[in-house]
Amino acid sequence: MKIPMFSRHLVAIMLMLFCAQIYAQNYVPFTPRFNEDLKGDIVLIGNNILGPDNNPFNNPTIYNHNVDMQYIDIDGDASTFSSSSADLDIPNPGCYRIIHASLYWGAVSPGNESITDVKFRGPVGNYYDITGTVIFDANGNSIDGGDSFSYASYADVTDIVTSLGTDLGTYTVANVSSAEGETGLYDPYNGTGHSAGWSLFIVYEDPTLPGKSITSFDGFSAISVPGGNPSLDIPVDGFRTVPAPAPVRANFAFATLEGDSPIFGDRLLLNGISLSTADRPETNFFNSSVTQLDATPVNDRVPNSSNTLGFDTGVMAIPNPGNTVIANDATSATVSLETSGDTYFQYFFAFAVDIIEPYIVLTKIVEDDAGNDIGGQTVGLGTPLNYIIGFQNIGNDNATNLQIRDILPINIIYNHPTDLVLPPGVTVSSYNPTTRELIFDVDDSLVEENDPVYEIRIEVETVETCAQLADSCSNLILNQAFATYNGFYNPNFQITDDPSVNSNTGCLLTPQATNFLADLDDCTFLEEVVLCGASVDLTAANGYVAYSWSTSLTGNPEIGNTQTITVTDAGTYYVFNTAEAPCQSIVQEFVVELFGAGIENPVIPYADEVVTCPDNGKLLPNIFLCGANDSRLIETNISGATSIIWEKLNESSCPAVTNTDCANEDDSCSWDQVGTGPNFDADTAGQFRLTINFEGGCFVQFYFNVYTNLLNADVTATDIICQTPGTITVIDVPSGYEFSLDNSNWQTSTVFTVTTPGNYTVYIRQIGVPTNPCVFTVPDVQINERDFSVSTTLTQPLCYGEKGSINIAANDVDP
Template sequence: MKNLTQFTQINKIFLGFTLLFSFAATAQVKKAFTPRFSETVKGNVTIVANNMLSRSATANYDGEASNHDFTDNVYVDIDNDNTTFNSSSANFVNPEPQLACLSIRKVYLYWAAADREPNGTDLNSENQPNWNYNSVKVMLPGQTSYTTLTATGSEIIFRGRDEIGHFSNDPYVCFKDITSSVQALASPYGKYQIANIEAKTGNLTSHPSGNTGTSGGWQIVFVYESPKLPAKNISLFDGYAHVTSAVNNFDINFNGFQTVPTGNVNADIVIGSLEGDRGLSGDMLQIRNVANSFVSISAPQRASTNFFNSRITVGNSDFTNRNPASLNTLGFDAAVFKLTNTNNSIITNNQTSATLRLTSNQETYGLYLLGLSVDVWEPNLGPIELVSSPSGTVSAGSTLGMSFNVQNNGNDDAVNLSISTTLPPQVSFIAPTSLPAGVTYTYNSITGNLTFNVANGLVDVGDPALGINFQLQVKDECYFLEDDCDLSFDLQFVATYNGVQNPNLQSTLSSNKLDSCNTGNQLPNTINIIQPAAAVWANPPSDLDRNVECDDAAGLAAAQALFPVTDKCDFTLTKTSGPLVNNPSCPNEGTYTNTWNFTDACGRTISSYVQTIYIIDTTSPILDANAADLTVECDANSNTALNNWLANHGGALAHDNCGNVSWSNNFTSLSDGCGNTGSATVTFTATDNCGNSTNTTATFTIQDTVGPTFTVPADITVECDQDINNLTITGDVTNETDACSTGLEATYTDTSVIGSCPNESIVTRTWTLTDDCGNTTTHDQTITVQDTTGPVFDQTLPTDMTVECDAIPTFPDYTATDNCGNATVSFEDIRNDGNCPSNYTLTCIWTATDDCGNSTVHSMLITVRDTTAPTFTAPDDITLECTQDYNDLAITGDVTDENDNCATGLNATFTDNITNGSCPAGFTITRTWSLSDDCNNTTTHTQIITIEDTTAPDLSACSVTDETIECNGTDNETIANNW
């Protein structure tokens, strides 16, 4: 939109009128009269008009009847256009054909009619249901089609149907300023055709009663000017006054002018009204004369006692340059005429006001327009042409040169001249470096008010033009982008001044151009500003993106405090802060998405700048306590202890910087230890919501260090012929028990101690119960074996003889029977040694002896000679574990087959020679066995015994604990060595 510095009202405030009326008249002034135009112009005013109701649609009506005399009045309609329901035209010709330069200053269109509802029982019934009363069709000179104009707001001067119950004949009056449309024509002269003025047809009875009659028409008022014409003060007022014989005497005061100081004072009057009957008199337009008395005005075709008489007149004649050209317009009056002012008896020299009165003593009429044009004595500074350089279009930040000339073309010197404007916000004033002598200025940078003050004596009649040059600074592009994108503004100055002779304040508007007649158009200069390019973001995409740890509140605040900037200006950015959108797979993580945008003053919204703040969690939980090893005894509670230890994370504690901690472990099972024992090294993992984890490791051990229990059988004494391996005799273990192992069976080993005789013994039976972990419990049982009966020989024994020692007769294996079943027959010889042990005499005694020494003896004498060495078989070579006793012949083997041709009862002996092996527990023994007879005949054999260590140490019973030392501890080495 344009920022218009408007001065039209300033022009009017110096000119005015007063409507005076008695208290009874108040209700009939339906719309107070206000100035539509009130200026001093070198020119005058004229009209064209026509009615819209008549006796025929196209023919003239020139009869003398009144409009209320008919019941069948019809719309005038001349255009043969089925889109219109009425139409008429009038021709406008040059009012001053003798002048070469004449321009149209203002063109005002009025249309008015009586519009009482057609249905007397329906107040809302319409005369034209498909048309609005405030619209009209207009065809200007040179045009071939209508343009529809619609009055709105204050352009609707009055409408009777808007009052409760309606008003009288329901008149309405509408106005439209068509100046610009007429000025745009190639020529303002020609046919003006108006259509579709809604009105009641036929007849019309007023509310509440009374035969008023139909009426309606249109009127165009032209204000024209020329530098060749004398100055006139032209005032046009519109409103609506309903004048009757009972309510009348409405006074209208025109002021703000001063007539010429000498000579005849000329004045013209303009009227427009409804319901002036041709046949009814008593309606008068009066004016106060110089004697301060009201006198009735008369004019050609208008008697002083029937002034409003259904005529359209211009000057002294009926205006007939129209179609139709009825001389009787049946209730519609329009006129412009010269006031008869003989000898200045009504308006005199140096007069500054005039009062007109509306009155009637019989007739009713409704006045909507009253104008007065009167010769004046005053200075005239028009036209003032305001020139800009460059003109039309400028760039933001540029300098705009402005200039205008002021010259007095009036008939009175101008004094108290000030030329002012209000600068629009798009520009500011640059203090001029030079102004004409006597010209000063004031400028308020806040309000934009700029005034040039001109000293008296610089604009007298006949003085040369006074030129004023200055500059304006167009605001920079940031103003238009940030504050206001109004890229077009109007600039117009108003000159206010008064004359020496005529002290009334006057004003002249500047014009943006002069026509060929040097007449200004009094239009503002329009300056267009090239729209600055839109701002863009200076930050590249993702420039404000940040990664922030989930516990970094300060980092998040810093990231949230960031904001982008634009490549120019300083815009108010609109930030839309997005909520935290959590990562479904990691609740501690998420994103904030913030967007900024701004809309510049031109309404251009920049695409949003997006910032993404990534909330991340890369920190593992923090261990407050590590898991601790735990060793428990194998018993009924050991599994419960294991489960509790696992559930308690081995005693480990942890916390996370952002969320909760969940624990897991890698336990699957205990190692397969002895019995129900075992161990597991378990890694406990503390994991936060985002999968960050911290580990701690400890070992859980179930050990068994307690031996099993049982009850040993009682001690017992048995005969040697009883079987001590028969547990039914000696007793058995039946109550083996262990806390960690099941299915145990006690075993035993017997250790015999020979008693008082070989077949008697004390058997120490050692019962052993070992659990799966090698814990052993032993108890001893004593079995006493006794034998008291000697054996009996089974054969007849030999008698004395002499033999060589190797020829000793072979005696049969004499046997004996013992009650214990294991009797032996021994040979005992009692010899008398000779020169060698085997040369002897033997007294052979056979003794049958049982295990307890019970014996039976038989003897004989043998003389023996011995020359042959004995024989025997050495034990086989053997390999033993280092834990075995190599001196235990039950393990390494013994010589049991000693033999000699002459001697008996020989026993082999041995000596050992040890050779070290590859480790301390491994070595080789060379065992030499020797056997000698009584005559020292000797035989030797060698046995190799290999000792080796193939069994690893058993650490199951060992207890080892972890040790942690500080890296900077002063006694680290000592602690490590001790451990």
């Protein structure tokens, strides 16, 4: 609101002031739009969109009501009627991520165009059409008792900004609606003038910065003396500043209309203390300028006016000498807008204050057995991998209740808990073998401020066969860990499922450990399906973007393009599964056979011997496990069954067979279920049955036996000394075994005489088992040849009558 010239009629002045007292008020309460704690900061850019022309306007003594305000339009685009630009810069361009972007625009009075529809263009690409949300619209009603019919609008443009690829550079906003003209010439006189502009509010993450509590507010208030609304208090809470004696730092962003450069009396206060910067005096804070954090001129705008003629926007560092404005351990603040002269219309501000918080840097890398980082590299089937989860608190508060959650990839083999190496203070809270989720509890003593890095090691191995890799992206081994924790001094601070990164460099990186399995082109994805009834469904692997079925490996003719097809004839069917890069496309082969036609016992490929029962001619596979830790993984590769059940015979429930080459198929026998699904890990002795059920009620049963030998042999050894040979003696072995040092010449004696020094391996096997006997080994038995020697030390007597001495040492002998 301007002070009218004394040459104007007194009646007009009184009428204007009277109307201002009637209409001025806080129209829309300021409420949070964005509210989040993070490591990062805020940036605000913007520009005015009215002026006498497209050139910079730099006279600080001019009021906007004395300027013929016209649309600025600098983009050279005939489809826009107004436009201006400003550049976005972030201090640490190599280490940031934009997480929020809001566009605000408004005018003292609108034009005939839409107040919600604008155009928005980033550093690359063309304009985006934006339809915003109205914060406030006077809708023809004066907000100051004069000729101000203001509006303010907002749009969330985060998705646009983050999708640009290049998000630093020049932003242009067009088609902001505003009235035009020189209001000082109006009759009746209008001392407010026209003003309009736009602001882009950015919140970004940067892990090298302190944690901040960031809150943005929008609303609408006409701050004026004649309007009876000379002040407005807005509370801000939900944070906790750093403890003493650390300095408390905060930044403040804003967007305001109608603050004139020549008119004083407008103030911004925080906790009752007036704020100012080099370019914004304490008593003329809203002075038609654009501000940046260092309070230097913002020159990267077009037009680059020092007097924006009633438009204020920017971001400033709040002066806080001795923490007198914002105290240590503060949890709230009050932002105040006041005036004793100039009228202005506030519609946006944001507050970012340093807070006390823990910050757990969670890293996840993958190493080979030699300790080399092999993240992003190609590995083969059956390759050992070591996942290293590192964690360290680099924040300014102690962390509490830290839990680390890790979901292991489906294409690795993990044995719980033997594959874990945990530091003291870390325990396993739970492990779900179905979801492959590991949860670790971390003692609070490991995550205090300034604690070192601690590591959890998970030793795994990639899968061994192609049959486990049919699903989409099985060629990618992706693994990531997540952290959940609280603060100690700031207990209300909580981070939930913060992801791990692949380096502890403090910058934003890809949050996972990745490897690529070697090319799967050599893998054959073959499944056998039984047709039991009129038809059977064939289902391809999950997760691919397209499927194409054919009866020919050439792909023609195509007989289906869905994940599942129904077939009625026996034969071979192919499905071509197309994946998005970097995942790999594959071809699956389904061999459909009529029930009873050529179905073979699927355990046979894993048997050490296969015998034939003379009673019925059926084949019986036998598996021999050697040693206490031996096992055999049986993979049937059967997918067309409705269920696959593995059972073990309760041998006390029925008479034993008279011929061990025959399975026990007596109906009176009782069988205990020991597994389901296409795969079974045989690790115990017994007689087993496999039942495969198909759609239509058909089923087939197969039998196999597992034998175990739990021998745990050891040896003792003596070295060769002088002419006495060395010996190797086998111990802890019962009778019925024979022994060898070369796996060729065998003896029944447990003692070997050794005349040649060297490193030996002892071989042990059962006597009288000609077919597939267990051969046990005791490796690395070292026999040395002792080179006996004597050393003497002679000490002569010093005087007559005294005694001397001789010390003799025997070297390289048994003690």
